[in-house]
Amino acid sequence: MSLPKTAYILLWYPLPSETFIFREVENAKAAGMPFSVYALYGAVDRNLSAQMRHVAPTVSRLGLAKVPAILADMAWWAVRRPVVTARLLATIPWRRWSCLEVAGENLWAMCAGFSLARRFLERGIQHIHAGWANGPATAAWVASTLSGIPFSFSARAGDIYPADGALAEKMRAAAAIHTNNKANIGYLSGLVPEAAGKIRQIYNSLTLSGKTESPVHMEPPYRLLAVGRFCRTKGFDVLLDACALLSRRGFPFQLTLVGAGMPWPTAVIRRRLRVHGLRARVFLPGFVSHDRMGELYAASDIFVMPSVIHASGDRDGIPNVIMEALAHRLPVVATAVSGIPEVVEDGVTGRLVPQRNPEALADAIMDLAADRGRALALAAAGRDRVAAMFDPETNTRAILDFFAAMPGRRQG
Template sequence: MSTAAENAESVGPGPRLAFILHWFPKPSETFIYDELSALRRRLVPLDLFTLYGPWSGHLSPDMPAEDYPVRRLGVRATGLLVRDILFWLRKNGTAARRLWRTVPWRKWSDPEMAGENLWAFLCGFRIARLAREKKVHHLHASWANGPATAAWVASRLTGIPFSFSAWAGDIFPPDGALSEKIRDSTFVRSTCRSFVAHLQQQAGPHADKIHVIHNGQDPSRFAPVEVLNQPRLRLLALGRFVPKKGFAHALQAAAQLKKEDVDFHLTLGGDGPEARRLKRWARDLELEERIAFPGFVPRQQTDGLFRNTDIFLMPSVVDPAGDRDGIPNVILEALLHRIPVVASNVGGIAEVIRDGDTGRLVPPGDASALTAAVRDLAQHPGEARAMAERGRQLVLREFNLETNCRKLLDLIARHSKGGHE
């Protein structure tokens, strides 16, 4: 049975859009929540389809889902998926049979990616029927992996144009169908310039479909704070506890600062599969009195952490599978608070943290360089504050939520379908 939220509809001018996601809302995807909220404020007619059921973990109170027109699939929708597969075999048998012969049998990059994309393939039949019924003009997938596969399938069945966003882990490594999805899409939105060459290589003759639109921030949510004016140096790192975040190197840097008798305290906020290992390593390095693990930090509590921070750390690396960060949202948030940042030169981070200009950029996996950069900022607080202010101005110019949302809407409007069968 559909909930009231699933039956709710956004109303307003312009083409009717459907966004396809893994989950909605998801606590680690505040940037997507904010983008969709900005679209709602513009009265964009909007539907959301998720490949899975409701997120069962932590959710911030400021990320309510009940007001959004969300249709969630997941295993409970299996019967509807079967029904709609049969529907499309009757309605558009040529396209449906061609999809069955080609999409499920391709060589996916790994078993996990195969599972996600096969499920997304099935979901595409359901989304196609829902999009047709709702008279959707354009499908946009918020990720280049499973959601884009579902949008691709739905588009092939209905003729409704589709596009997708590419962030980082959804294109590194490519899932096995990225080139075809780019080929058949109307455009691809890369959230950082650093990934354009990679996407263009996948696109081949369709390289002109790649456009850069950064994720955005609402500057009204952030106020500058006073930093580097306390005897004890206050360090902060936030993110999921997964290998690509490189938090083990933050612990190594903390151990080195302790050896140098630097008075500091590190807050390492987040949760994930590496939580136990990181806490055990902190004990082994005898950092218990210098480090706090508050666990998952809801968005409404991050402001309090930023207000008690002198330097923000983002020691990202490329993990063994090739996954990496794009432009982590928390870097933008730190700069909007005018907090100096030390980050690794990975993914799109160098587009924001320009070494010696808007922060300190260090080689990935180099704890000694991370330590030296922290020490340098602490010893030169005036220069550190000036870098943070330049970083803040860069974020205000290039990462404005409303501006970048308008750019995305402009692209969609140029490629949306005017009518329906």
């Protein structure tokens, strides 16, 4: 298999909350994929696993310290490709971005693209890949436009919902696109029908296998577990509303809500706890490192993933914690959002309920708790589905095939 020397662009790398990308990159490298990773921002030092700490020094990083070099590279390209440089500067900054944060990310990515284009030519890069469809894909697009090196990108979740101001153009310009769930294929094809033939679906690889099955004692107080960043798509406020219903119904439970996030979502969660009088029932341990998550799955009876679609369109893809829970044979309750129904099929591999419906969420939790045998049967079926869909060997091979088949690669 002939694989192109590929630059892989991300905002941050490695990032503790993006273990699925870390596994994608490192598994592919171990299988022979010649990836070199470029991060548009600086390093993250907190909450890294031992393997992440080992990999971190190998990443080429940009960031504020590189501003002088980036400006010099922009001037370098302005001399060599003045028309293309002028067109990029006259168009990309003025797209209709969804908010100031997104505009700032893409403006920085555009500038970084000038610097990356020069580096890629010097280092003999044959292909450029962006790990997300937002800022990283903008940097890849700019670098490709300047250098002539073809690019591709991954389309996952919040990077395409809502579509940023240049997503359609990036889709048209890309040599190929891969997405990690089937739901995204119809969405992306609808945005740019002429790019539909470029889109390939490749599931993430399982990042935390269940070495042992969770015992799922299913005895009161029932131990509920929810995990994720405290952000607008996770629906943890809805989960706490469901917990308030469970409390009023006299259902004995304890919830461990693992995660951290931006101040506003965190404040909303803490306010819900106070309003509902749940502080004695809900434990907030903050961020838990990935290598310790197995202990939490093993200590729980039911895993809950109450994902929602935000008013902006932002949503999850398939939260990796669902796969991890099922890999440990932990019964799952989740919402029918984006690609989640591809894994959690109601009454087959878990319980699936409508989003933003605390009563349905509470009913499903009580339903699983009422019949341990049935709950375990659903979880076992879910474990088997996860093992087949998210097998690291199968999906790493699919990633390598994706790059081996890349059209129009630059010859070294």
